[in-house]
Amino acid sequence: MENSHPINRSQFLRIGMTVASGMLLPGSLNAFSREHSNKAVHPLHTFVQPPMLEANNGLLDMTLTATYWDTKLSGADLKQQYPVSLRAYAYDAYGPNHVGPTLVVNGGDQLRIKLVNNLPVNPPFPAFRDPANYMKPNTTNLHVHGLHVYPGIYADKHPLEYGDFVVDPNSGGVKPDGDSRQYAYKIPKNHPAGPFYYHPQYHGSSALQSASLMSGAIMVRGPVDNLPEMDQAKELIFLFQASYFATKSNRSNYVVSDGLLEKFAQIANYPTGHGTNKDNHGVVDIQPVLINGVRQPTIVMESGEVQRWRFINTQVFNYLNLSLDEHIFHQYTIDGWGSSNYQDYPDGRQKNGKCILLAAGNRSSVLIRAGATGTYFLRSLPFKIAQGKKTVTLPEHILAKIVVIDSKKIMRLPPTPLPVSSFLKPITDQEFARAGGRKRSIIFNLIGNDILDLSRNDPSLIEAAIDQSASIALALKESAKKAIAAVKESLSELTGKPIEGSQYFPPFVFPTYDYQLQPANSIIQNVILDAIEEWTIFNSNSIAHAFHIHVNPMYIIKVNGFPIDPYWCDTLALPAGGTQEMPTSVTFRMRFADFIGPYILHSQMLTYADLGMVQRVTVLPK
Numbered sequence: 001m002e003n004s005h006p007i008n009r010s011q012f013l014r015i016g017m018t019v020a021s022g023m024l025l026p027g028s029l030n031a032f033s034r035e036h037s038n039k040a041v042h043p044l045h046t047f048v049q050p051p052m053l054e055a056n057n058g059l060l061d062m063t064l065t066a067t068y069w070d071t072k073l074s075g076a077d078l079k080q081q082y083p084v085s086l087r088a089y090a091y092d093a094y095g096p097n098h099v100g101p102t103l104v105v106n107g108g109d110q111l112r113i114k115l116v117n118n119l120p121v122n123p124p125f126p127a128f129r130d131p132a133n134y135m136k137p138n139t140t141n142l143h144v145h146g147l148h149v150y151p152g153i154y155a156d157k158h159p160l161e162y163g164d165f166v167v168d169p170n171s172g173g174v175k176p177d178g179d180s181r182q183y184a185y186k187i188p189k190n191h192p193a194g195p196f197y198y199h200p201q202y203h204g205s206s207a208l209q210s211a212s213l214m215s216g217a218i219m220v221r222g223p224v225d226n227l228p229e230m231d232q233a234k235e236l237i238f239l240f241q242a243s244y245f246a247t248k249s250n251r252s253n254y255v256v257s258d259g260l261l262e263k264f265a266q267i268a269n270y271p272t273g274h275g276t277n278k279d280n281h282g283v284v285d286i287q288p289v290l291i292n293g294v295r296q297p298t299i300v301m302e303s304g305e306v307q308r309w310r311f312i313n314t315q316v317f318n319y320l321n322l323s324l325d326e327h328i329f330h331q332y333t334i335d336g337w338g339s340s341n342y343q344d345y346p347d348g349r350q351k352n353g354k355c356i357l358l359a360a361g362n363r364s365s366v367l368i369r370a371g372a373t374g375t376y377f378l379r380s381l382p383f384k385i386a387q388g389k390k391t392v393t394l395p396e397h398i399l400a401k402i403v404v405i406d407s408k409k410i411m412r413l414p415p416t417p418l419p420v421s422s423f424l425k426p427i428t429d430q431e432f433a434r435a436g437g438r439k440r441s442i443i444f445n446l447i448g449n450d451i452l453d454l455s456r457n458d459p460s461l462i463e464a465a466i467d468q469s470a471s472i473a474l475a476l477k478e479s480a481k482k483a484i485a486a487v488k489e490s491l492s493e494l495t496g497k498p499i500e501g502s503q504y505f506p507p508f509v510f511p512t513y514d515y516q517l518q519p520a521n522s523i524i525q526n527v528i529l530d531a532i533e534e535w536t537i538f539n540s541n542s543i544a545h546a547f548h549i550h551v552n553p554m555y556i557i558k559v560n561g562f563p564i565d566p567y568w569c570d571t572l573a574l575p576a577g578g579t580q581e582m583p584t585s586v587t588f589r590m591r592f593a594d595f596i597g598p599y600i601l602h603s604q605m606l607t608y609a610d611l612g613m614v615q616r617v618t619v620l621p622k
């Protein structure tokens with residue numbers, strides 16, 4: 001079957017090899033990099049900062065425009081550029097680029113983003129609507145990953161304004177060819193300071209769009225950033241990208257030509273299409289990771305200089321296992337959630353070294369003090385992404401080159417304890433018990449769809465597949481109706497008020513049109529506002545799934561049932577090597593504070609999310 005596809009895996013291998021060779025610094029980004037525009041840059045320095053937009057008088061108001069973009073990308077050979085066709089963000093009066101602008105806000109600020117969708121109209125659906133097909137690759141929306149902000153719609157505004165709202169029905173979203181939506185995020189005063197990011201989250205097309213160039217950083221500033229030593233340390237923002245791209249030969253559709261998400265999953269795992277190299281003992285070749293659109297940029301540092309690096313893994317599937325040759329990462333945020341002390345990560349290749357593991361969606365802030373004059377590499381060291389029957393190892397990968405030049409500079413790390421927001425108070429056993437000790441479990445488990453797989457080979461099975469899909473959709477709709485009715489009834493009893501028409505309970509829209517299996521509408525976790533709960537996420541698969549929940553951070557307390565040093569995060573690597581009989585697990589506590597739902601929890605391996613690894617979280621008023 002593979003051979004009948006216009007683009008099959010071996011062709012991707014070839015294209016991948018081509019694109020995996022090279023580029024110079026994109027000229028447009030040079031002009032774009034405001035930070036360096038006024039300063040002489042060392043001739044070796046090729047690291048490019050995304051442009052930075054900062055809030056002024058409590059407000060950052062900007063426009064993001066989604067658009068097709070034909071550009072060039074790099075690979076291993078730094079002297080070559082290769083044409084690719086991607087989806088990207090333009091902003092304000094500037095054209096599209098390899099990365100969206102960095103948006104800088106403080107606690108208490110308002111961030112306003114007007115999202116304009118200038119992608120062209122969606123391609124027609126194929127005759128048979130396989131649930132694994134892209135349905136609307138050019139419909140979009142926006143998610144602010146990790147931010148603790150209102151996830152609903154401000155219904156009192158005309159036109160409507162949106163918080164971090166991603167539960168668009170299938171008829172909804174920001175439609176192609178000019179539709180727009182005003183997002184308004186009120187950053188709480190005590191919002192922790194750290195790196196966050198924005199990306200599309202329209203169900204069914206989030207992977208395709210996010211794995212294009214559609215993401216950008218959000219930096220929330222706070223007291224930690226005002227420490228003199230922190231302020232003096234040059235800040236570099238790294239958006240790690242492994243772009244999925246259409247090439248000249250198939251750029252007309254900007255999608256995988258057969259439209260199959262599963263095929264995309266395969267490619268997004270290994271975006272050059274290299275796939276598992278069978279002759280290489282289960283080690284996979286991966287697309288060279290770019291940093292802000294540049295392949296293996298060079299960073300020039302002065303010996304003794306301290307810099308702060310903000311890492312954001314915007315990939316939609318792969319892990320990064322970061323290590324810096326002969327240097328120590330002094331980590332002070334996990335995702336966007338700060339700690340009062342540094343966690344030290346010495347060179348992961350050495351005996352007592354360790355790596356910073358970033359699942360898709362994970363972030364980290366580190367300080368580095370440059371050592372002796374010389375050349376060093378920022379690497380992703382090998383990582384077992386799947387264990388068990390079949391072990392799959394992501395290979396070592398050089399991400400950037402660090403050239404340390406001679407200097408008399410002596411810079412200090414900011415002294416500890418670093419200031420941390422009161423928002424990140426530990427959730428103690430006592431607090432959890434007082435709140436009622438509520439626990440729940442969620443299981444990550446990939447299941448195959450045999451009828452659909454067969455139907456691709458045998459058209460006579462298509463009818464059966466449609467019938468099956470329709471009956472599943474009907475059953476889900478009925479059970480969702482019942483669950484909602486029950487919740488409304490119990491709420492009415494509790495409050496003594498009719499719940500219909502309440503501002504807390506917007507009308508529930510059933511997706512009945514083009515595609516009935518909208519998973520975020522099917523399974524709902526109902527939580528009461530201000531609840532404190534303990535959740536265990538089980539992984540029944542060999543692969544290390546990445547778990548992410550919107551709006552509230554997780555306080556991680558156990559891995560595989562064993563207590564660990566607790567920490568806050570919003571995106572989580574579930575240990576690899578789970579089975580149905582013996583799943584791996586992570587346990588966290590959460591305060592469902594400040595905001596009612598609905599929002600979502602999902603796999604941050606967005607290809608899996610688009611295929612259904614999504615649930616809705618509805619936080620109900622007390």
Ligand SMILES: [Cu+2]
Binds near residue numbers: 145146548549550
């Ligand atoms: Cu998110």
